Amino acid sequence: MSPAARSSRARARLTLKEPPAKVGAKPGGTITQLNLQFNPSTLELRKTTEWRRTPSRMAAESALPEFVGSGPRELSLEVFLDATATHDNSVEKAVEKLMKACVPTPKSLSRKKPASPWVRFQWGTSRTTSFDGVMSSLSVSYTLFDVDGRPLRATCSLSIEEASVGPAGQNPTSGARTARSTHTLVAGDSLALLAWQEYGDATAWRAIADANGIDDPMALVPGTELVVPALRDAGDEEEW
Missing domain, CATH: 3.10.350.10 (LysM domain)
Structure with missing residues (x-):
């Protein structure tokens, strides 16, 4: 593959946005953005559904399941960071950006409604894996260090859980008759x-x-x- 073709390839990125001021509102402005050095090799997308069965002694096999609702999407991926070519602190800076997604933002604290940033993973024209969510887990493994102990390489495993956009007091996955x-x-x-x-x-x-x-x-x-x-x-x- 030529250098020109390589440079034109869509790059994945993570965007952290200010959480909504109230339930049902859209996220606020961008807090920070992390352009990934390397596109993920694997994306794992999960979504669960909940069914309810009422046991019946007269049923020949089992009672028909009743759909209760669907859970949020959850996206898991690994972010690979490498600074062996530059020997700078870019790996730790990238990790610090990811860590921001796990703590309340200053604005939410000032409103006395602590909330962590909303996160969106974007990669080209992908739709199913691009949604507003919150960081549900993050782990970082440093695998290479400089002579002064500075991390030069890391693998970050993270999961993003789809955030609710329904109005207060309602569950957006419980059905459109009772929620948005x-x-x-x-x-x-x-x-x-x-x-x-x-x-x-x-x-x-x-x-x-x-x-x-x-x-x-x-x-x-x-x-x-x-x-x-x-x-x-x-x-x-x-x-x-």
Whole structure:
């Protein structure tokens, strides 16, 4: 591969943003950004669902499961840091940036609502692995040192858990009838399909269109993040 092709390759980065001032709000301004030296070789994405079964003595095999809700996405990756070519303190500076994601920000402390920064991993056009979250775990292994003890190489293992965007007092994963949630459009999505998945009623797509200011439901752009309102927030269900 030529140097020009290598330099044009999309580089992964981690962005730390000020946490929202209140539940349901968007994150604030950028605190710091870490451009990764090396793109990850592996990304592990996890998401859980919760089901409830009511035992029945009359069931031939087992009772039908009832969907309760879905958990947040969790992204795990390793960040490799290396300063053997420069022998500077860039490794420790990068680790310090990652450590900032694990402690409350000064602004949140001043509001007396301690909260750590929101973190977003971005890599080119990737959508499923790019979301606002909080650092749920971080471990750093220093594997090479300079003659004065300065770390020259490190591997950082971290996990980012998707952050809630629902309003206060509600669980955004408990269903769109009782809470707000968000949905990132992918190719093939339609408002009717989304309404069916969220409400069990494809004709309720107008609620999503109104909440996002969509005039043409056929002109949906993949990658757009839509707010999915609770039906009671959007209006009376009988109007649809």
